[in-house]
Amino acid sequence: MAYLNHITEAIGNTPLVKLNNVTQGIKGTVLAKVEYANPGNSVKDRMAIKMIEDAEKAGILKPGGTIIEGTSGNTGMGLALAAIAKGYKCIFTLADKQSKEKMDVLRAMGAEVIVCPTNVAPDHPDSYYSVARRLNEEIPNSFYPNQYDNVSNTAAHYETTGPEIWEQTEGKITHWAAGVGTGGTISGTSKYLKEQNPNIVTVGIDTYGSVFKKYKETGEFDENEIYAYATEGIGEDILPKNVNFDLIDTFIKVTDKDGAVMTRRLAREEGLFVGWSSGSAVYGALEYAKEHLKEGDVMVVLLPDHGTRYLGKIYNDDWMRQQGYID
Numbered sequence: 001m002a003y004l005n006h007i008t009e010a011i012g013n014t015p016l017v018k019l020n021n022v023t024q025g026i027k028g029t030v031l032a033k034v035e036y037a038n039p040g041n042s043v044k045d046r047m048a049i050k051m052i053e054d055a056e057k058a059g060i061l062k063p064g065g066t067i068i069e070g071t072s073g074n075t076g077m078g079l080a081l082a083a084i085a086k087g088y089k090c091i092f093t094l095a096d097k098q099s100k101e102k103m104d105v106l107r108a109m110g111a112e113v114i115v116c117p118t119n120v121a122p123d124h125p126d127s128y129y130s131v132a133r134r135l136n137e138e139i140p141n142s143f144y145p146n147q148y149d150n151v152s153n154t155a156a157h158y159e160t161t162g163p164e165i166w167e168q169t170e171g172k173i174t175h176w177a178a179g180v181g182t183g184g185t186i187s188g189t190s191k192y193l194k195e196q197n198p199n200i201v202t203v204g205i206d207t208y209g210s211v212f213k214k215y216k217e218t219g220e221f222d223e224n225e226i227y228a229y230a231t232e233g234i235g236e237d238i239l240p241k242n243v244n245f246d247l248i249d250t251f252i253k254v255t256d257k258d259g260a261v262m263t264r265r266l267a268r269e270e271g272l273f274v275g276w277s278s279g280s281a282v283y284g285a286l287e288y289a290k291e292h293l294k295e296g297d298v299m300v301v302l303l304p305d306h307g308t309r310y311l312g313k314i315y316n317d318d319w320m321r322q323q324g325y326i327d
């Protein structure tokens, strides 16, 4: 019989799909790595299971333990899946700008969710980073994966996403583009791909309100770059260890509006019902592609999660109008 022993065994081996309509006027081929096909509906399943298994191997996570993480939702889903498979409890801290759907999904998976204010500095005691750290100190036998600085995050993509893309493109990939949050996806995949072919160009997608692009270009951590923005999952006000700037050739910033509008186009024109950061990734990748892609080039852009988590926002016409994103 062809069955898996647990749904976590279905993580990875996601489809690579050609973009046919949003790419008009672009030379070369643009392929989307569709990560909502993972069982937790996002790319973060890959690193969540790897962080748990590496912690078990290192003896940091023991039977009956509690996993505590600050997460924008998708990592929480991946960790919750791994926790169910392996018998751990989960507590997640989220910033209050995250969609309600993400919080409901985590609760549905048996996790405890603590909502923290978005507009406080990362070192403020109420930030979702600080609350996660404090709970980890207070709760015995708890494990704080810290996806920002935990190198198992990058390693998961070096071991799975990179090889999958290399095999699916039969080594023909010339450009690799992905949004940058913790940096695990872009860095781990880029490391693997550049080891196979050092000429592959890696394009990081950043948001307005985030520090990455300026830091890459000047080496300066510029606090003036930091302000509130609405896109979920990419851009940061910190420099996570998983962002390896040597493996990212260039950054493109995408506005909340451009990302949101492209997300809806991906659903309607490509049949890809994806989340906001997928629209940002494609918008940014195509901006780069317009100028740099040549006939015969193959660009792969990663779509991190599924559209259900944004039904109340991106896929709600009233909300889109209120934001001024559509007329």
Ligand code: PMP
Pocket: 044, 072, 073, 074, 075, 179, 180, 181, 182, 183, 184, 185, 186, 232, 233, 234, 275, 277, 278, 304, 305
């Ligand atoms: N998009 C979404 C929706 C995410 O949840 C994340 C994770 N923060 C990313 C993009 C960025 O991925 P990474 O953390 O690997 O840089």
